[in-house]
Amino acid sequence: MHILVATAVPVERDAVARAFPGTGPEAAVEVPRPGTVLHRLPDGWDLLAAGVGPALAAASTAAALTAAALDSAPYGLVVSAGIGGGFAPDAPVGSLVVADEITAADLGAETADGFLPVTDLGFGTVTHRPPAGLVRAVAAATGARTGTVLTGSTVTGTAERAALLRARHPRALAEAMEGFGVAEAAAAHGVPVLELRAVSNPVGPRDRAAWRIGDALTALTDAFGKLAPVLRSWNPHER
Numbered sequence: 001m002h003i004l005v006a007t008a009v010p011v012e013r014d015a016v017a018r019a020f021p022g023t024g025p026e027a028a029v030e031v032p033r034p035g036t037v038l039h040r041l042p043d044g045w046d047l048l049a050a051g052v053g054p055a056l057a058a059a060s061t062a063a064a065l066t067a068a069a070l071d072s073a074p075y076g077l078v079v080s081a082g083i084g085g086g087f088a089p090d091a092p093v094g095s096l097v098v099a100d101e102i103t104a105a106d107l108g109a110e111t112a113d114g115f116l117p118v119t120d121l122g123f124g125t126v127t128h129r130p131p132a133g134l135v136r137a138v139a140a141a142t143g144a145r146t147g148t149v150l151t152g153s154t155v156t157g158t159a160e161r162a163a164l165l166r167a168r169h170p171r172a173l174a175e176a177m178e179g180f181g182v183a184e185a186a187a188a189h190g191v192p193v194l195e196l197r198a199v200s201n202p203v204g205p206r207d208r209a210a211w212r213i214g215d216a217l218t219a220l221t222d223a224f225g226k227l228a229p230v231l232r233s234w235n236p237h238e239r
């Protein structure tokens with residue numbers, strides 16, 4: 001199966017590549033795509049540093065999906081992966097989170113009575129659900145916690161915002177900035193999606209000293225080493 005792994009930035013992409021023995025970042029073949037470039041590993045794995053934020057992540061992922069479809073080599077799965085913020089205490093720094101719901105946290109309207117998601121306004125989508133059986137298999141293989149991963153265009157920087165998000169989304173375990181964009185592109189192509197986040201920092205008051213990006217990147221490499229055989233053997237018909 002042809003798998004696309006979309007990260008935000010190259011350091012995350014290269015952390016994923018290090019999970020493939022003998023085919024680390026230096027072994028990847030660069031494949032140009034409109035506005036971006038794929039890093040192609042053996043066995044059907046394509047890695048994409050899609051960009052930070054939902055818009056660029058969606059655009060880059062859509063470019064890769066479209067090119068693959070036009071080449072009659074469509075992807076069987078898209079994985080949004082990278083570092084993310086964790087909602088304490090359920091997703092501590094260093095833990096892994098796999099999304100059973102990929103939810104846009106700020107797609108809607110602010111009203112005098114609070115936030116309304118676009119779905120309450122009668123249009124659009126705010127949540128994508130990965131295949132439940134695959135989520136269970138990934139969680140079992142990696143030890144990842146399963147719950148909602150929120151996508152936003154702004155990194156939460158206060159305890160008040162973190163509490164507001166958790167009140168709106170009680171199953172939220174992590175926050176990031178690309179998953180919903182990647183999921184929208186995958187949905188447009190009818191391709192299933194996963195989101196896997198390695199927690200680099202707590203969601204809440206901005207404290208750069210609390211970020212553990214290096215540890216999270218190592219956890220990402222370890223996770224892909226464990227989940228690669230799960231993804232390879234997954235049968236899309238057993239959703």
Ligand SMILES: O=C(O)c1cccc(C(=O)CC[C@H]2O[C@@H](n3cnc4c(=O)[nH]cnc43)[C@H](O)[C@@H]2O)c1
Pocket residue numbers: 008009052053082083084085086154155156175176177178200201202203206208211
């Ligand atoms: O505010 C800062 O000083 C700061 C320091 C390091 C990184 C950032 C980012 O904006 C990283 C955004 C990037 O990483 C993902 N990410 C990681 N943690 C979070 C989070 O708590 N909330 C949202 N996104 C997060 C995200 O997917 C981006 O790709 C800021």
